[in-house]
Amino acid sequence: MTTSTSPAEVTVDPDAYLQVRDLKVQFPTEDGLVRAVDGVTFSVRRGQTLGIVGESGSGKSVTSMSILGLHNPARTKISGEISIGGTNIVGMKEEQIQRLRGKDVAMIFQDPLSALHPYYKVGVQIAEAYKVHHPKASKKEAMTRAVDMLDRVGIPEPQRRANQYPHEFSGGMRQRAMIAMALVNDPALLIADEPTTALDVTVQAQILELLEDLQEEFHSAIIMITHDLGVISQVADDVLVMYGGRPVETGSVEQIMKRPQHPYTWGLLASVPSLHGDAGADLVPIKGNPPSLINLPTGCAFNPRCRYAGTNGNLSFTERPELRSAGEAGHMLACHLSAENRQRIYAEDIAHAGVAQ
Amino acid sequence: MTDLADSAASGGTLTTPVSEPLLKVEGLTKHYPVRGGFFGTKQFVRAVENVSFDVRPGESLGLVGESGCGKTTTGRMLVRLLESTSGKITFQGEDITHAKGTRLRNLRQDIQIIFQDPYSSLNPRHTVGKIVAMPLQVNGITPPGGVKKRVQELLDTVGLNPEHYNRYPHEFSGGQRQRIGIARALALQPKLIVADEPVSALDVSIQAQVINLLRRLQKDLGLSFVFIAHDLAVVRHFCERIAVMYRGEMVEIGTREEIYERPSHPYTQALLSAVPDVTKIGRTKRIKPEGDVR
Incomplete structure (x- = not known):
């Protein structure tokens, strides 16, 4: 694996209730080391909602489970920092975490049954x-x-x-x-892992509304994990897009939904059919399948599925892109494409497909 | 029910006049008895109640609704996996409501089904080759060039590597599993495919791949679809005509434009307003239907 030594440029809000710094979660298995989460940094303030988007195997659920300290310490290697209300829980004893779990942090699971x-x-x-x-x-x-x-x-x-x-x-x-x-x-922090995926739309609407009302009432921080971009645009203040265990794009909901910059985010937006616009237009799917976390592609993990890999020389295949500023304040991006290329491609290829239109 | 011509525009080539439906469903009803009473007091769950629609050649009809609305039950009655309580199903002018034996087997060549769960709908002990060849075998069909060649053609059609025959x-x-299920459904060159939530178990990027595949097949092979789904955006993308079901009954049926732009039934309106809209950021106003679907 090629690791760049430069520290992530992402800044963590020092006042935020939850602060996660360079979190890595690895599971040693017979087949090799699974790098489920490989360096994630984010923060959530009270009263705010962070949406984490990604497909299966992107590391979004593992991230949330580690915030609750739910991994078996004997079989998991965790590094980095998870600070909940000022207490770092990485390396904490199970009994201490138990005192936090449920009281300071609670979780809503996907399948209530x-x-x-x-x-x-x-x-x-x-x-x-x-x-x-x-x-x-x-x-x-x-x-x-x-x-x-x-x-x-x-x-x-x-x-x-x-x-x-x-x-x-x-x-x-x-x-x-x-x-x-x-x-x-x-609890001051509520983690909702696909809370409405198993539900019908009308019920989903009620549950989302309920969560928003409760957030207003209790002023809690919420992490909403979902693959549904519609849910994200409705409830999130900030969005973190994950791929292969790493964040690829992060910013405000406005920035991610209206001015996405990463080819993976484009892919997600273009592959979701919309309730408006031309129903006859073909969706633009992301080719291939999500990668195995044991054996991630070298360079940018997204390169085998990216239409634009190689646009910027050989970088996509050799060097892993780090999160850098995407232009606007708060908008971060891990991609080798130059800003001009991104703007041109977005205008030409993406803006008219799926929900991105 | 609305009769229209514009819906066939993107539905591929039509071989029969528009007026003649491939499939006609009239008053289809399914009741399940619950707690057979001691003194003959019988109660029923009215899973499907008096549902009527038709599907023209090359057309895809969407069946939407929430869980428990009877859309899957309807689909299963169409492929005759379930016996209807009353009503009539006509396929190519022939009453198939109670078809049995050879007639039913012949019918199954024309009407196929794709299931929701790509994990439980494929036999884990069979190779892909065997799974896709099964419909041919059951019906005693030897395609020209042999079974293996046909299976490999099918795998190629659905975008799988034909060399994966023995996996x-x-x-x-x-x-990929869902593609295998699609290849199996195509093996007998059906005229109508009932697709029951074919993409809801898949990741978003993969969903789009499978939807595009189904759309291509529909165009290339002139297939008709009854497309059952709860995802309104997916249905809008795939179907020219949509039927909305609620509590076992069909509350509205119409073209894509009618249902999505000018929904007339309050339930359809509530359903549509409940879908989180990606293009709008922040809380949106919703129409609240009363109660919960049970």
């Missing part, structure tokens, strides 16, 4: 999550709190619903129950 |  325990009543599960961090609370207090939370996330008849099992809930209701469980300890 | 499904990625 497998994330909820089928044998226990929904209310009991939420009350349990509360009691973990409030050991002095009585059973009754915890239960009242659980019913309260169910009410807050918009579940009708919370008292009755708390006494039901997860299978008696519909998909959207289950996801609401999970959000209630995640929020029961008023 | 097993686990050696392929999700998108």
Whole structure:
């Protein structure tokens, strides 16, 4: 692997609640070392939402799991810094992380049916999550709190619903129950990993709205992990695009959605069909498949799938691009294409395909 | 139901007059009995209720709706994987609602299905060659030039390497597996393909590859599609005509323009307004439908 020694230019907001610096997560396996996350730096302030976009294997879920300290330390190598409210959790003992998990950081998973325990009543599960961090609370207090939370996330008849099992809930209701469980300890940071992917659009709309309302109320920081660019443009303030375990482009939602600069971001935008525009026009897919994280292509990891690899000499195949300023403040990009080339290509090839039109 | 001519514009070459549908569905209904009562009080889940539409040659009809709206049940009744409770399915002028035996087998050559999950719909113990050749074998068909040659042609058509004939499904990625499923559906040169959520299990960049492939096949082979999906943008991209289902019933059917630009049913309007719009940044106003789909 070619590593450039120059430190990443990305600046971390020193006031941000969550600060991640040069995070690397590696799993040694029989087949080789899996570099699931290979140097990610970002920060999220309270009241802000960061959207992380990428395909399967881009490292977006591994990033979020490491913020919760959910990796088995015996089988994972983590380096870098994850600072939550001023505490670095990398290298922290499991017992210490447990004190943070659920209280300061909580997570909403994609599949609420497998994330909820089928044998226990929904209310009991939420009350349990509360009691973990409030050991002095009585059973009754915890239960009242659980019913309260169910009410807050918009579940009708919370008292009755708390006494039901997860299978008696519909998909959207289950996801609401999970959000209630995640929020029961008023966490300052909420990580939502594909929270609406398994849901219907109308339910998705309700859940996204709920998350926004709750964010306003609790002033929490949210990390929204998704592959759906529509969801991103609706909820995110900042966006991080990941590919092959590394960030390839980052900036405000405005910059990423309206003035994307990286060929991978272009590819994502051009391959999604739109509700407007010419339905007859062909989509412009990204050729090939996402790479294996054990054996990433040398140079730019995206080069085998990039239409423009080699435009700038041999650089794409030999040197890994680092995040650099893409022009505007806050807009960072890891690409070898020159600014003129990027502008020309975007105007000529990309602007008219898929949702980019 | 709307009758129109403009919808066929991008639907490939038409061999039969527009007026004659390839597939005609009238009053299709599927009820599942639940809790057969002790004293004969029977209750039913009305999965599909009185659904009617037709599909013309070379056309693709989209079937959209949320989970539980009956779109998959409808699709399965069309390929006769499920027996309908009542209603009539006519294919090329022939009533196939209760076709059995040889007639059903012959029918299956003309109507094929592509499944949603590329992982569970391919037998992991069979090679790709065997999987794609299976429909030919079952129907006792030996294509000119032999089965292997035909299978390799099919693999080539769907953009897979014909040399991968002897590989097993686990050696392929999700998108490639879906291509194998498409090759299998094409093996018997069907006239109609029911595609049940063919791209929803795939990554976005791969989705576009498969959608483009299906569009090319539709054009080149003059195929008709019943395209079942929950993703409204994908359906808009692929189908000239769209039927919207809600709670087992069809609430609206119309051309792409009618459904997406001037939706008349409140449910269609709510559904469309719920789709997060990539072109708009920030919170958008939505029309809220009441309650939850169960």
